[in-house]
Amino acid sequence: MLHIVTDGAADMPHEWQEAYHIHVVPINIQFGEKTYLQYRDLDNEGFYRLVEESGKIPKTSQPSPYQFQEMYERIARPGDTILSIHVTSKLSGTFESAIAAARELAGKIHVIPFDSACGSAGLGFMCRQARLLERAGKSVEEILQALEEARRKVRIVLTLDRLDYARMSGRVSALQASLASLLHVKPIVELKDGILEISEKVRARGASLQRVLEIASRGLESARVHIAAVHARDEKSAHFLLQEAKKFFQNAQDTLITDLSIAVTANLGPGTAGIVVYPAE
Secondary structure, X not given: OEEEEEEOOEOOOHHHHHHOOEEEEOOEEEEOOEEEEEOOOEOHHHHHHHHHHHOOOOEEEOOOHHHHHHHHHHHOOOOOEEEEEEXXXXXXXXXXXXXXXXXXXXXXXXXXXXXOOOOHHHHHHHHHHHHHHHHOOOOHHHHHHHHHHHHOOOEXXXXXXXXXXXXXXXXXXXXXXXXXXXXXXXXXXXXEOOEEEEEEEEOOHHHHHHHHHXXXXXXXXXXXXXXXXXXXXXXHHHHHHHHHHHHHOOEEEEEEEEEOOHHHHHHHOOOOEEEEEEEOO
């Protein structure tokens, strides 16, 4: 039997977990002396409330090898195979935790850790693709080959609406954040080689959303792709992006809107919105 496991950096509609039998190991969220498990103890709105009340950004950390081992042993029986698909290893130690847990269970449960080289809805789409291929009768080797091809083509483009979260989390200095806010700068962030990097700075919100669409669709206007509009507490912008995306992508297959995970919004903040493009070949 093939089990699919991912982590809390994966963004997807809640019903996908049941429909495609996807198991999620939550990230850890440290607020002072208290540790919360993402979505189990603290949802997105609860997270924002704690930040607003305390004026501080919590620390987030990847699941431990023990957390992965506990999940693997709970869902699988000896002889089963687990495909454990995780957020880019260049931004998180989650993949290494999965590898360590897989080593502990060697000989009992066959665990295959896979580095998605992405996150957010790209990771969600990848988990769904793995299950759909398994249901279509594909072998694990064929599934892995398809995922390797997909991760080379995933495209994630985001824009930030505010910089206080980035400042509080230490991603930018207080001076840079203050100056950028005064100038109404809206950074554009792109996934490049497994890392999110600021590629441009746009002056206005409307222009930044338009730029997200232009960058995300560049060279893919006629390609068969799945599209996700992702957002942090800004569903209005996500709806705008998804509606406009239909003008940029001529062969969009599935389109959806989903929240950004706490792992992302802890660094980028509410108002972050963007497009995730996933190959549908």
